Amino acid sequence: MINLLSSYLEDCSTPQYFCFAIRCEVCGEFWYSSSVPFSKAAQAADYSDKKELYDAIYQREKERAKLAAGKEARERFSQCPICRRLVCDSCFLICDEMDLCKECADRLKEYGEPVVP
Ligand SMILES: [Zn+2]
Numbered sequence: 260m261i262n263l264l265s266s267y268l269e270d271c272s273t274p275q276y277f278c279f280a281i282r283c284e285v286c287g288e289f290w291y292s293s294s295v296p297f298s299k300a301a302q303a304a305d306y307s308d309k310k311e312l313y314d315a316i317y318q319r320e321k322e323r324a325k326l327a328a329g330k331e332a333r334e335r336f337s338q339c340p341i342c343r344r345l346v347c348d349s350c351f352l353i354c355d356e357m358d359l360c361k362e363c364a365d366r367l368k369e370y371g372e373p374v375v376p
């Protein structure tokens with residue numbers, strides 16, 4: 260699931276902050292991960308002769324931030340077992356037989372309550 264999620268994470272990072280977004284494929288709402296500041300943002304802006312060094316640190320911190328964003332997203336997104344789309348908790352229903360996204364539940368006439376109403 261983490262791997263699936265990372266492939267959906269959109270990079271919204273800036274030179275100062277790391278942030279990732281995922282779009283629910285049912286309602287189209289974007290979810291943004293908590294942003295993580297780049298620890299060397301000030302130095303990187305001041306010492307352009309050390310750009311390569313700060314670039315490397317930036318990439319390393321970004322990888323970590325992406326993993327953290329993936330974990331965070333796992334609490335808010337589920338993959339529908341029918342259509343295989345990644346949907347947010349308000350579009351994902353707990354049904355009697357199997358938990359499904361809203362659209363599949365409608366189509367299959369399954370009733371359920373959203374994970375987050
Ligand atoms: Zn949704």
Ligand SMILES: [Zn+2]
Pocket residue numbers: 339340341342343344359360361362363364
């Ligand atoms: Zn579905």
